[in-house]
Amino acid sequence: MSLNIAVLGAGLMGRLLAVELARSGHRVAVYERGGSDGQTAAAHIAAAMLAPWAESVVSEPVIVELGLASLERWPRIIAALLRPVFFQQAGTLVVWHPQDRDQAIQFSARLRTLDPGLRGGDRVREISGTDIQTLEPALGQRFAQGIYLAGEGQLDNRSLLDALLAQLEASAVALHWHTETAPDHIRADWIIDCRGLGAKPEWRTLRGVRGEVVRVQSSEVGLTRPVRLLHPRYPLYIAPKPGGVYVIGATQIETEDTSPASVRSALELLSALYAVHPAFGEARILELAAHCRPALPDNLPEIRWDGGRLIQVNGLYRHGYLIAPAVMEAALALLRRVAERGGADLESWCAAQPFPSLYRR
Missing domain, CATH: 3.50.50.60 (FAD/NAD(P)-binding domain)
Structure with a gap:
């Protein structure tokens, strides 16, 4: 019909x-x-990160379920399009600085609270600095421990x-x-x-939640998969896109203000990015943008x-x-x-x- x-x-x-x-x-x-x-x-x-386990620590179980179901569907959707779209499923690397070890403990504990069918089995595992060196050589000497969420993805x-x-x-x-x-x-x-x-x-109950992201370009870092930095004040994600472009974000502000990003947000995002790898200090800022996402109570x-x-x-x-x-x-x-x-x-x-x-x- x-x-x-x-x-x-x-x-x-x-x-x-x-x-x-x-x-x-x-x-x-x-x-x-x-x-x-x-x-x-x-x-x-x-940033278009397809990271159900990473999101599970701050989201309801149904979001994890929807995310896992969608992750299976994205390759078929993209393959049916007339134009190519960058898509990868190389997992997410979660890292933290030694002083923020408690954030990693909380992150792991929240993952363990998921129902057994949503935990990811061996796709969620703690890794050493040597493992990080293998996954992301640019970060191998900077972080002694991490969590690898295998199978998570992203797209452009x-x-x-x-x-x-x-x-x-x-x-x-x-x-x-x-x-x-x-x-x-x-x-x-x-x-x-x-x-x-x-x-x-x-x-009537719909509200806007502001998010801010930075797009930078760097030829000196060379990350190959999304990276999340655990931090008590500004947890950060870095999503590498084609052409040496990285999308960086973290902010989540209860406002429907769509004006340009604040100096404070820009400083915190860029400072956290620099803390992941100092070579980002020479990256070129392509865009600093803000938008509001629709959210229900x-x-x-x-x-x-x-x-x-x-x-x-x-x-x-x-x-x-x-x-x-x-x-x-x-x-x-x-x-x-x-x-x-x-x-x-x-x-x-x-x-x-x-x-x-x-x-x-």
Whole structure:
């Protein structure tokens, strides 16, 4: 059954859903208040780390489950695109300075609190300085111990957004850029609202959480996988991208302020980066950016059906790339179900799904 479907918002979730809907034979239109470059979306500045175990120490178990499911799906999604997208699954290296050993103890303890099926088995292991030297020669003499989270991954967010755009254009999706709209103003069989903070009038409890990142370029360090530095004040992640580019981030501020990053945040990020490797002192700053991620009170995502023709997807918080494929599949499954059978026995259907906690009505 071919449907006429409007997707509101062309950030990560909107683009993924529109591509999959078009691939399934539906007539799709996308409405986005920003331009095709995606610069108004939080997905544009993200590090795009696919690190479910690293995130488990600060997130609910369902985020780990969604992250593991999504990590399996990302290679297939990327392989089906017309343009190449940088993707790696070389694991995450977690390190700390000797004075912050207590942070590592807490990190390991939190990993052990996960359900046995989520702990990663031998994919989560403590390693020595010699092991670090093997994994990341640039750091081998700087850290005596670490934790290696094998199998975790990352991708290049901007090349992915560009590749999804090319796929939409090749699929004859109707693209409406610089068009701010709301569900009540759209005529379609079904509407999927992925506007994030743009949908705040319909989500009274939605809030923005500010994140700040630095992009630098260095030919002197040579990291090959994401690195996390444990620190009591400014835990840091460093995600290496193609061309000697590194995305560095850590801040998580309860505000919807989208003004440029503060001097304090920049100093803390760059100081922590320098502490990982002094060669970063000669890196060139390409970008210092800030954006707000949409979050609900429990910091968990939700998929809602209004009982009519509207499905809403929101609250991905700081986990967008980590969990997007699994959330997308859950949203598509709900669309198929309510398009075919409406609300009949919907509660029992939701309860039988892989991630029942995602659904709200």
